[in-house]
Amino acid sequence: MCGVFGIYGHPEAAKLAYLGLHALQHRGQESAGIVTSDNQQLVTHRGMGHVIDVFPQGQLDRLAGIHAIGHVRYSTAGGSGLRNAQPIAVNYSRGSVAVAHNGNLTNAEPLREDLEEKGSIFQSSADTEVIVHLIAKSAQKDIVDRLADALARVRGAYSLLCLTERTLIAARDPMGIRPLCLGRLPDGDSYVVSSEPSSFELIGAEFVRDVAPGEMVVIDERGLRSAMPFAAEPRRTCIFEYVYFARPDATLDGINVYEARKNLGRALAKEHAVDADVVIPVPDSGVPATIGYAEESKIPFEMGLVRSHYVGRTFIEPEQSIRHFGVKLKLSPIADILKGKRVVVVDDSIVRGTTSRKIVKMVRDAGAKEVHMRISSPPTQWPCYYGIDTPTRAELIGSSHSIPEINQYITSDTLGYLSLAGLKEAVISARVAPRGRTHLPVHTDDDARGPGETSADGAEASAARPLDHGSFCHACWSGEYPIRFTPAPKKLQLRLLHL
């Protein structure tokens, strides 16, 4: 999982990118990077860690320029390290270009193999490097056409920002898998693009609209214009963003995340009612669903588990094993609330089952008479190939165990998962009235419009089409992958390791 942020035409571009990335920090804490341009030269800095650590004042000051794109990256098992940090910035025949990318390409490996066969070298394992190669190799002249050319060859999920000396382009894959939003600073002509609109709020920008699936938004000295250069595909927005990943204050593709989560809780209460004294969330992500569950079930809501704000990554464990150590570092039960009670615990998902098992024991050790686990999504059974870092099938307890078996393993009294139908309905019910400016003030230079390029208004219309039951990717639960993933050939599996 990752987050991207871009800004065009602002004297404090790097600083606003830094703030925008900070608001996206929940989408990736492993590394962060910013590339700026002053219309003449690209300057880049990337580092491991949180945005605030990667960019001390001095470094921000050196990122001169009025345009910027930035990226935060999630820690994944393989492929960690500075080399895989983004944006990737390179020199090529037409100057310099930088790309930041949220999502995962499904055909990166065959493309990489093909490029290598033709003599390309790869310095990272990021599929973003594939896109940069394709841009550099395109026969087109203009960066807009080169990027369209490159993206026409890739398959999979991408919400992508591309910066050259004088042009910022935002592109979203035709299925609209990952979110991407367009905003504008109130006093002037600075456009901003972000994975989530929370970035806009922080820097005082206004939300304009979501970038449409398959849309390329080009921002340059002529203003903003839009194109739809790719063949249309069925919409397949990642529904897990609403369940877990996005910030609750976000509204993505017209659906309010907080409201969606409350609806999940309400639906869960309907599908899996239970006689209980109290309903508590696994904080922080489970809170809205628990509020919904409480409202629907009339069972009192309590914050029965407290989350520590001070958990670092490399905590030193005592040698003598403390029971449920890892969970205890993060969560503590409020015994006086749980003692003697029948407790419903609401969480968003169960991955390996080990954490849920520890939570159930923690709640029971605190004195709970009964522990009823309620999950606001179906059993996670399939890995995600579109940008969320899930373990292999073998590690997913939902792949190999029935719900009763999982219930037994995590030692809960009862266990209930929300159905896929219930999930979809709940999310769709969180649709909100269109926000943002109705009339996007764009310079639409009709002469400059290439094949398939439409005005921004067209894109806006497309973006405004509301999501329905059929609009989602839910492969992690259903196995119904909208795009087939091609794994790396054997020869590409043991690759250079950058420490």
Add this chain to the structure above:
Amino acid sequence: MCGVFGIYGHPEAAKLAYLGLHALQHRGQESAGIVTSDNQQLVTHRGMGHVIDVFPQGQLDRLAGIHAIGHVRYSTAGGSGLRNAQPIAVNYSRGSVAVAHNGNLTNAEPLREDLEEKGSIFQSSADTEVIVHLIAKSAQKDIVDRLADALARVRGAYSLLCLTERTLIAARDPMGIRPLCLGRLPDGDSYVVSSEPSSFELIGAEFVRDVAPGEMVVIDERGLRSAMPFAAEPRRTCIFEYVYFARPDATLDGINVYEARKNLGRALAKEHAVDADVVIPVPDSGVPATIGYAEESKIPFEMGLVRSHYVGRTFIEPEQSIRHFGVKLKLSPIADILKGKRVVVVDDSIVRGTTSRKIVKMVRDAGAKEVHMRISSPPTQWPCYYGIDTPTRAELIGSSHSIPEINQYITSDTLGYLSLAGLKEAVISARVAPRGRTHLPVHTDDDARGPGETSADGAEASAARPLDHGSFCHACWSGEYPIRFTPAPKKLQLRLLHL
């Protein structure tokens, strides 16, 4: 504000102290320190920052020993820096001694002046250094008597740990202002002492009982024994610990913090009812009071403000002023919940008023029709001299402005503070049945008992006496200071500054 943790007789003393301090991290994030003993020599390490940063693996490994005391310290305006970090550890005539201290002495300055007049030198501005000097200067032979001697001279608030080569002593001031709890590891004879029992939970220790006001608990090779060496004083436990400071999962002096906060919310709903559509907390501390408010008022509870987990101390601001920047970094509104609604916002206190003002604007900007501020305590009007870092009277908006004026300043539609009577009643109503072991297994060596020294059972009885309306310090609201504070004489005001 600070937190202390001690452990006696455990092969992983430093590591458990590290974990115990981690569970107290909310009581102080500026510096951390641990002193250990292997029965022969004290070893110490202190540093600026969070526990996890101050103690990398190598440093923990070098803290050899089976006893340990540790400290986390809050960032205060003056007196920052490594020099003021605790524990303070020194050599003196009888060997080495280390002291860690939560609270504030009210007569530290005259004592310091007196000590200086007699030729003492001071390397820090911490009042803990005064205590260490008094220990070293005591005419008594034994550390227990020396500490009692020293504490007999100081006035004010202290929950204090003292470690020598072979002895750990925990002491609490006669008014019992700051909390201090005693625990025990299940498998063996290791005793633990902590500002809050959350430390016990994390390391798998069981809660034994609160240390009684005026009690000294001595742990050495003879086991644990208790003494009450000081003249009795009326109990004056800080009631603000329940409102804001302590962790919600703690039960301190027989009162459950979470339940107390819910009660505050209920009482607030009764005292300041309002017709509204939604009630939201200022997270995280305001959540339980808001749940209580919602329960009592039947107004739906929502998490209308989201708190960021990634806010660092030295955030770089853009030069162009972003409205309400500081608050925006920490909090974001969920517009879809607030739009068009009459919103009750529950917070625990208003200090300068600037943050509340920003929050009200943020909620209103998100579309709220009405914003009703509710504070789960009375107006803060007086500085705390017993260990909580409050600004001067001049900066406290409650000192100089009436409630209607504050309401106007923070631009809320209505503003309601909980009354002091309501606050006391709410907190007392959160008394819980006594927890912990009834029979504390102590070695009570009657012959060794000095004057005023009682058996542990006596102390336990005292500790078990439940708090009532008269048991609290509430000077920050009432100005009724239980102990007068003596400020530094002019000549002690411009002191050495350690960078």
Add this chain to the structure above:
Amino acid sequence: MCGVFGIYGHPEAAKLAYLGLHALQHRGQESAGIVTSDNQQLVTHRGMGHVIDVFPQGQLDRLAGIHAIGHVRYSTAGGSGLRNAQPIAVNYSRGSVAVAHNGNLTNAEPLREDLEEKGSIFQSSADTEVIVHLIAKSAQKDIVDRLADALARVRGAYSLLCLTERTLIAARDPMGIRPLCLGRLPDGDSYVVSSEPSSFELIGAEFVRDVAPGEMVVIDERGLRSAMPFAAEPRRTCIFEYVYFARPDATLDGINVYEARKNLGRALAKEHAVDADVVIPVPDSGVPATIGYAEESKIPFEMGLVRSHYVGRTFIEPEQSIRHFGVKLKLSPIADILKGKRVVVVDDSIVRGTTSRKIVKMVRDAGAKEVHMRISSPPTQWPCYYGIDTPTRAELIGSSHSIPEINQYITSDTLGYLSLAGLKEAVISARVAPRGRTHLPVHTDDDARGPGETSADGAEASAARPLDHGSFCHACWSGEYPIRFTPAPKKLQLRLLHL
């Protein structure tokens, strides 16, 4: 200027590379890097700073493998930063490959332009990246042939190491501009390659021989073999290595550096005799020449200037200008030696003249009656395009000023430069009897030998041919460039900047 080190077939490959690079630290202090292989996978780590800082124990331990190449890099004005650190390691169609390179290509820019035109991307400004691209694009199958193919297209100076999963290749440009030596660890079959033999001494390896100009030495599981795949060129070994750059304990291409420098001093004394009381070096590089000058002239040698060992790069200067501040930080005069004396100061070169001017003043301020500057090389007039970081012509005082003018500028009483003829003669006179093993034990698989590939013995013969007056590059003094340098086209001049 840079240094390279390689080792094949040793269980502590990374550690020995680390030590080897340490012994080459004088050739580059800006960045350091090591790539290892365990026969299956390459692992790489690079960082800014000295070898000892870039590779803490943990990082060395993670560099698993039995083969390694490493690099130290000099700080240059442009093109600084981690991106330009070496070795460059990439994935390509045949697996992974890493290249470390000392020297400078003269046709890197046209090659880069050509590669970009064909769609290549460049992530650094190092010409090493050009070589890696050429390797990856070669139509040959085997890495040896691919590298030969790539090197056949480049012009300029290179002493280069190339590592794949199972093969280490050392190559030296046909003119033999930069040094490269072959060694062997005594107990076993581990071969080592290094810019200078000082690395061998430190790790206990024995010197075998210099790599011959135009030679490729291939080390793999079949053993060591040699090839001469390139068209022969006249030998043009950089003579400045003997004057200044190489360590005095090195013998490069059969010439002992220390002895060469002493000869320079002797020749200087003959060419520019002067009546004086004492001759002193500018330490440390000027010491041997000064000893030679003293021997020849019979003027007593003294260490009249002391060099500080503690000069860091980013020294904070006082705002009030201290006279000759920079030089004073590095050098201090011994007044009692200089007072009232006629002093000869011997240095190896004058670049901008500012430092010499400060030194003359410093010596005079210390009481010297006369100051006679003697330079153990001719006036530096031309930039080096083959790997030494010299300023532009405009900045070289020797380009624009006559010797009398320079003498006037640096305020010396007399100034004497060594003649080019004298320099050549002095260096050649330092030829030593061939060292190293006479019979190199190589596996010479005649069937495996490609076109142009010869046995190691042939290469040895070539390497053993002694240098003569015509064997050197002395372009920095004479302007006689053996290979023309092609500068970057205008469009490649403003490139991506990596902070």
Add this chain to the structure above:
Amino acid sequence: MCGVFGIYGHPEAAKLAYLGLHALQHRGQESAGIVTSDNQQLVTHRGMGHVIDVFPQGQLDRLAGIHAIGHVRYSTAGGSGLRNAQPIAVNYSRGSVAVAHNGNLTNAEPLREDLEEKGSIFQSSADTEVIVHLIAKSAQKDIVDRLADALARVRGAYSLLCLTERTLIAARDPMGIRPLCLGRLPDGDSYVVSSEPSSFELIGAEFVRDVAPGEMVVIDERGLRSAMPFAAEPRRTCIFEYVYFARPDATLDGINVYEARKNLGRALAKEHAVDADVVIPVPDSGVPATIGYAEESKIPFEMGLVRSHYVGRTFIEPEQSIRHFGVKLKLSPIADILKGKRVVVVDDSIVRGTTSRKIVKMVRDAGAKEVHMRISSPPTQWPCYYGIDTPTRAELIGSSHSIPEINQYITSDTLGYLSLAGLKEAVISARVAPRGRTHLPVHTDDDARGPGETSADGAEASAARPLDHGSFCHACWSGEYPIRFTPAPKKLQLRLLHL
């Protein structure tokens, strides 16, 4: 070993102290510290490491003020750590005071014991803390009298700086064991004090004179004045400063260090002549003695061993033992100079013998036919109690082995130590004509002069008295300790350890 630097009355006091300490870096690399005063408040910063690392720009800027004292500290086996860093700065009854101290007290332990018995606490193991306690406990009113009072009670070696808000005092023990010099900035009234005059050179100050044994120099708003408050003692200046410790560019107490070292070499050549082909130094400290040896013996001088400038403290060793690894990291032989030669190696001392043994082997392995070791001082047999960090007697090879046995151990062909008589004579012969200003412009307020206080002229006269054979401490060779050292009583031996 340590270095001290002080400056009074300069707007860039902290920066000049930083430079001054840099010039004294050879006297201590473990920690560094500076205390400044703006006439009202002392500000202090100390840290582990080199001056350049401890004081980044920001930290220097925060050290506001016009007076400063600073300290660099040598790494000693026990007692390392930030706690022992200097200056020590404290608050006491009269304000704040800071002390920086080079030397070692011989009665620190009984004084400490006495102070502890009277109730003092000690936060470090530095004897400087004893001095500060004595200052604070003095019955005198003025800081000058308090310091005199304190120093009257201590015995041993000290060259000490003391800073209060408005006064800088420099004091030197009555035997004048460690050096201390007075200087002045040319443009204005800023006085500077330093362990060695090299500091003056760097910042552009002029040398005024040495501080006299037993002298206190007081600098305040009234100007500079001098006092001799202590009972006179025979002069016992550390002669090892001339042999090894001081910078060769220094002139201390009228003796030029470089010239003294050359004289040592000449005397050594006379005492221990040998038929040889070349004489080489162990760099860098052995160079001047070797030049002297060469001059006297007519054997050619060569730099046969090269010293690396890049040796860090925590070098990672390979697991397979490399012969003479530690020495090889630091020194490399120039084989072509040594091969087949009879070599004289000149060093300043032999401590444990292990390093000399490695050097002899290194020279022999490089091809030397004979190796003759010559030491420019007598065998080191006794520990120093006056500030030089020597090992215990048991570890000193000179304590337990005869010279022939040492010769055998270090495997040299012959070994010759300089005699004590020869050493004294050599050092005395390096006396130079008095430098500095003859007429020190001091404000001599006769009324303000206390008992024993003389005018600066008197002190100057005393300082100018030239050293003779009887003026030195040479206890490390002769065991003739001028002051008896009182070790710590048993109960003070196991003390608090600060990590």
